[in-house]
Amino acid sequence: MGDSEKLRGWAVPLVVLAASSMAAIALLLGLETMSWVAAGIAVILGIVPLLRTLPPMARVGGGNAVRRTPNWAQLATLAAAVVIIGAAVGIKGVIGQNSAEGAACARPRDPITEAKVTSAGSNAFPDLRMKSMAYSLSYNGTEFMYLEVTGQIVGEVPDDQLLYPFGTADPKSRDMYNNPGSGRFFWGKDELIVPDRNGCWSKPQREFGGYAGARGLTFYYHLGLVPRGQLSCLQALVSTKAGREHGQNTAELARCGVTLLGYAHIPTDRP
Numbered sequence: 380m381g382d383s384e385k386l387r388g389w390a391v392p393l394v395v396l397a398a399s400s401m402a403a404i405a406l407l408l409g410l411e412t413m414s415w416v417a418a419g420i421a422v423i424l425g426i427v428p429l430l431r432t433l434p435p436m437a438r439v440g441g442g443n444a445v446r447r448t449p450n451w452a453q454l455a456t457l458a459a460a461v462v463i464i465g466a467a468v469g470i471k472g473v474i475g476q477n478s479a480e481g482a483a484c485a486r487p488r489d490p491i492t493e494a495k496v497t498s499a500g501s502n503a504f505p506d507l508r509m510k511s512m513a514y515s516l517s518y519n520g521t522e523f524m525y526l527e528v529t530g531q532i533v534g535e536v537p538d539d540q541l542l543y544p545f546g547t548a549d550p551k552s553r554d555m556y557n558n559p560g561s562g563r564f565f566w567g568k569d570e571l572i573v574p575d576r577n578g579c580w581s582k583p584q585r586e587f588g589g590y591a592g593a594r595g596l597t598f599y600y601h602l603g604l605v606p607r608g609q610l611s612c613l614q615a616l617v618s619t620k621a622g623r624e625h626g627q628n629t630a631e632l633a634r635c636g637v638t639l640l641g642y643a644h645i646p647t648d649r650p
Contacts, residue, residue: 509641563626595649
């Protein structure tokens, strides 16, 4: 075999490896369209020559078939391309997960408290959970409280779901008038949470507690998923005076398809 024939023999494997390497680099750089095109070229150039160079089926006496001898060079080239692209996919996944896990989210103003977070598992959304929450709680006189919140979730909110906060007050705690928390859930349509690509979200400072004199109660700041098609169900619950003032119980939330992902503990001081 001459040098020119040897070069032609190496041309296709080199192009396959170059295309697969380009696909891997494009994927790591976030150029997904380019990565798909390059990967397609690598696979096609790897498979088609392999099929064309397979020897014809040989037969011996009696008509018994003899196994074809594979073209090991072509197989090795195709396997290398698959390994390169597969490694890039794995690295991309690890980088994406680590960047989300280790992302530094915005912080509320001082004084900052790192909330104790209790994450609730969900069979329907096993990859989505409440990771962390920080808050700044301030008091204006003896009756009013103000809360600013930032937090982070792990996982992505599905397209058919909306992420909302739901507030409750621990029945074991008491306000400044010695009334216990109701344990019921309070929700508002305008409180929609839209996390960024790292799962970070925030809520600006606003009046907190629901009524004057709520100081002393321990509040639970829940995050819950609401199906887009069930938003009207929740709106109907809070459309009445009783629903707005007394909140909802877990059974009512369940009827509206709400899935709670966890909650943060926010204790408050009695004056």
